[in-house]
Amino acid sequence: MGLWNGVGPAAGPSQIGHGQGSHGQGGHGQGGQGAPVTQAVPWQAPSDDERELYEAKTRGDWAAYFDVLARTDLFVANSRARADAHPGTTAFHPYWDHRTRSQCLAVFTAGMLPAPAEDVVHLANDLDWYARTWRQDDPPWLVVNPGSPCEAYFPTAPEHRAVWSRHAARAAGSGRPRGRIRTLYVGAPLHGPVAHGLACGALLSVRNGDFWNAMAYHGGGYNHEKKRLEEWWGITDREGWQQAQNLLLKAGMTSPVWEFVLEVRRSLALDFAGAVEVEHWRQVAERILRRNAAAAAEPRITPEGVTVPRHRSDAEVEAQVAGVQRLIGRIARYEARFRADGLLAEGKFVRTVEAWDYGRAVSMARWGLGARYCTLQEAERAVVRAGGVSRTNYRSWEEFSAAYVLGRCLHFDEEEFGEWYQDMLAAHRLLTTDPASPWLNIPWK
DSSP: OOOEESOOOSSOOOSOOSOOEEEEOOOOOOOOOOOOOOOOSSOOOSSHHHHHHHHHHHTTOHHHHHHHHHTSEEEEEEEHHHHHHOTTEEEEOOEEETTTTEEEEEEBOGGGOOOOOSSEEEEEEEHHHHHHHOOTTSOSEEEESTTSTTOEEEEOSHHHHHHHHHHHHHHHTTOSOOSSOBOOOSSSOSSSHHHHHHHTTHHHHHHHTOBTTOSSOOTTBHHHHHHHHHHHHOOOSHHHHHHHHHHHHTTOSSOHHHHHHHHHHHHHHHHHTSOOOHHHHHHHHHHHHHHHHHHHTSOOEETTEEOOOOOOOHHHHHHHHHHHHHHHHHHHHHHHHHHHHTSSOTTOOOOOOTHHHHHHHHHHHHHHHHTTSSOHHHHHHHHHHHHHHHHHHOSSHHHHHHHHHHHHHHHHTTTOOSHHHHHHHHHHHHHHHOTTOGGGTSOOO
């Protein structure tokens, strides 16, 4: 297949032109941020994807080059106003290239993206989407990562797009690369407070196939990040994002019932300096609930005045007691499984599941930036704060991890020990054993 390759102009097209080709929205990839590429030798690729593209190009192995493209997303710049007005489409904005003497469409892999800008966004689609939706009047050339050592020019005639489709079909069988540690080596923190905070969100980053340390975050593209926040969190604007972010940083979304139950056991463990039997834990929790219900039924004098008594029916109190005792059983069974799987050390228990909120606060900061509900500076402050409260409340990456996973399981898993648990167990094992893991390279304190 014919192609044009080699190091291109000093910089690729950075401004959105006036081309108006509209195309259906593509897939959900993962992304990050890289530093501007220079022509220095040796070249430091922003991530493994760009390194593999460069190596394949250097040895002339274009099949391998397309295999890399087929398993990642290719981002194209659009105006934010247009993306908001037409969320189901992607506009092509070609530029004139002096070497091909024709119009070209520039696309970028995740590591080559600039920091998120207010008015320009990047939309992600996979290689198969480009092959299927390309029209006769679209540009005759596709340029991957223009201006970088891993750039390549590809003609877009039907017979060439058929090659793209074959590579995409081969990659589809293995699915998107999830469950691995992805790192940005250029333009992203590897050490320090920001990196520590980002590492507190690494369980979900590994599960989703995100760059764990991408502070200037694009994720799966602007439209995908907005859709994610709306579908999973009901967030559609900056105010909604701010409210959720602040609650997470205060551990305000963690169930107070979970925390009550864990606090009872934590107090008992301190009082008796050892493990707490489940039945003893249940009995003490029941006594506290009944005492609290009786106290609430009596008026009390406070600095604010006399409180109005709240009378609760016997049925209501019994239902609360039964629910808490079931919860204690669930937590005990999860912890037993955690110990068997190496997620908890023998004799250890989870003291609080606030890590579930702190870890999600890191993700929320990046999702908000990807959806342009916050600035890079605001997202970074939230990440650093999440790292700080995590260090205050936990003593190690392992302790933090077990607490995060328990919170996630209590929220989603329903004691099935299914995907919600297995994904986190795999991520935990990778982050605690892989030499490339931030948990092995960034001290907890």
